[in-house]
Amino acid sequence: MNVTATSILITLLATTVRSGTILLFPTIGEIFAERAGILNLGIEGMIIIGAFFGFVVSYTTQNPYLGFVVGMLAGGIASLIHAFISITLRGNQVVSGLALTIFGLGITSFYGQKWINNKLPESIHAVAIPGLSKIPFIGPVFFKQDYIVYFSYILVLVMWLILYKTKPGIHLRAAGQNARAADAMGVNVNATRYFWTFFGGLMAGAGGAYLTVAYATFWLEGITAGRGWIAVALVIFAMWNPVNALIGAYLFGGIDALQFQLQASGTTIPSSLLSMQPYLLTFIIIIIATLIVRARHLGAPKELGTPYAREEK
């Protein structure tokens, strides 16, 4: 491989990591919400709310980090609507989630009109980690990124530890598998579900904010382009495991980065065909993941989507 080819590949993979990070946050969040028993199909809506608030705050304050945090919180607050409907009111989680997506897309389209085509004056920049970034090939791909990407590495590890090694992890798995048993053992099922639904919202908001304050740095109506739905598919692909989510997110990030690179290089393949790739891949991934899940007898959390009421017979 000659030097130019290697450097193109490195750029491609580094973009892959950034593009994958947009998907990684929401996927992690939804994994935890679903593990606790709450199906939130409002991810697309929460991502775009996070993206919008992230962009607006970054633009007006010229502080992209503040934008990121506000975008994250905006996603979290949006998720509470879903939490209230599906936990307190015990409503239909599919309908509530879809409504949240439509709400998110609608409100950002309405208030976003005047921000279209504005570019952020200040965005989040890459900071190379001394030492690690010098490792050939791996260094420039993984360790010449921005702080938020580094945060996502740590997050995956921490969330994996929480899920499998700590008490909150056992509690949330129990709440999604057998809420009655969890309740009988003194776990507050509804509080657990509220917390992790909110966490899911924060993560969706973080993914969206990362999209507008670091990856794209401009605002467009519908800028999320269905990433929320890809995240829903990635949860299944990841088999509800945060480490697998990392792999899945980068896989999709790679497709995204590749089609941008190809479009930029002036290929003769029509751009609409290239843009279609992530969605096509979603189908393929879902088919493969479903087959694996079936073969290994893994499955969705048993009480996913089922509201819990203690005194119901």
Added chain:
Amino acid sequence: MDEIIVQAKGITKYFPGVLANNHIDFELKKGEIHTLLGENGAGKSTLMNILDGIYHPDEGEIYIKGKKVHIQNPFDAMANSIGMIHQHFMLVDTLTVLENVALGLKSQGLYIDKKEISKQIETISKKYHFNINPYSKIWQLSVGEQQRVEIIKTLFRKAEILILDEPTAVLTPQESEDLFKILNQLLKEGKSIIFISHKLDEVMEISDRITVLRKGKVVGTVHKKDVTKGYLAKMMVGREVLFSLERKPLKRRGEVLKVKELEAYNDKGFKALKKISFSVFGGEIFGIAGISGNGQKILAQTITGLRRATRGKTILNDADITNASPKVIANKGVNYIPPDRLKVGLIPNLDTTENAILRSYDREPITKRNFIDHQKAAEYAKSLIRKFNIMVPRIDAPVKLLSGGNMQKLLLAREIAERPKLLIAVHPTRGLDVGATEFIRKQLLKERDNGLAVLLISEDLDEILMVSDRIGVIYEGQIMKVINIEDAERNKIGLLMAGVNSPKN
């Protein structure tokens, strides 16, 4: 010995449309086994769930060791040293024993000290000879082992008062004996036990005192030594109960069903039937005894065409019906009472008439020229209601509003009206009161006398022994042995149910 450790006064609990507990008084002395006896729906579980904090009473007071308490939730109950072992185990299948024990512990920080917990589990396990590995996943354990995990959970939390809700319902006779040994050991250590049951034999074996509930009210509290089984039964049901049914001598006819080396897989993809072979003859009841989950349900589904057989044959009167569609099989004369009447047998939101015609809706006289004659359908339903004495609020009310017994009668009436050659009945009396149970069993015997071949699949060994002519014991998808009723011994069958084929002596 006479210290009163739990006292409930005037407990009342309403559920929508039902008064589940009506001013119940109950007390438990330290070091005794106090049984709560009553039929399904008498309010036993409701009362215990109130003690465990899962339900809150609408009226009444609870005292623990003389102190008035308000038990808000199961955690409160544990703080008051009450530990409940529920009928449907409160275990999370996908977690390990250790994780299930750690669930809800508040005494520790964020991290779980797996070593310490596993050491404590092993200490308890050794003391009572449980033989449980703390790192096994719950779904890998047998039902008996899962029950022991539940006991470990309560002991781990230093429970003094143990409540066991129908603990023997899921056990083999031998496993029940083991459980009783464990309970006696717990008593010796000063624990007190509330035991819930509706099985009179075991109640007479294990209890010190017995409180009988009927329709949400206390009928009375008695000492075991003062009463007989018959007396308890009368208290429980409110009238004399027959412990055996009158059976006419067997008039066996020709072979109706032949199952030959049949194999099928369960939903998890494991082989649930392994070359199972047996025959059922006209005029006999062939009972299949076994512990839940040994392939009984799969067997019924495979014969009725609801599940694909991967190997082997089912032959009905010399015609091969293997893997035919359920409808074809039904039309050839195989009728079916499924284990779950509200999920498979009936359609809860349709009314009595619609449910009554589910088998015959597409034939004369109910359907004429492709249209359903609703008048004829209603007449048909009414004839079934009369014949089987089914109580329905209104014939056009959804069938889910009927009581369990009446639902089951409707289901049985519909299936028998088809004049089948073979009737497959799976848990036909599960969850029914004594009256309805008696009725259903009598009907099965009556059809047997009329020459019908009946395949009865039940986890209730008493039921099998009461009505069967021959008994096949199923274990891990195979018939261990077929025994004539004259040679059937409870103990021998119990061992076979546990997979032991060569009893000593």
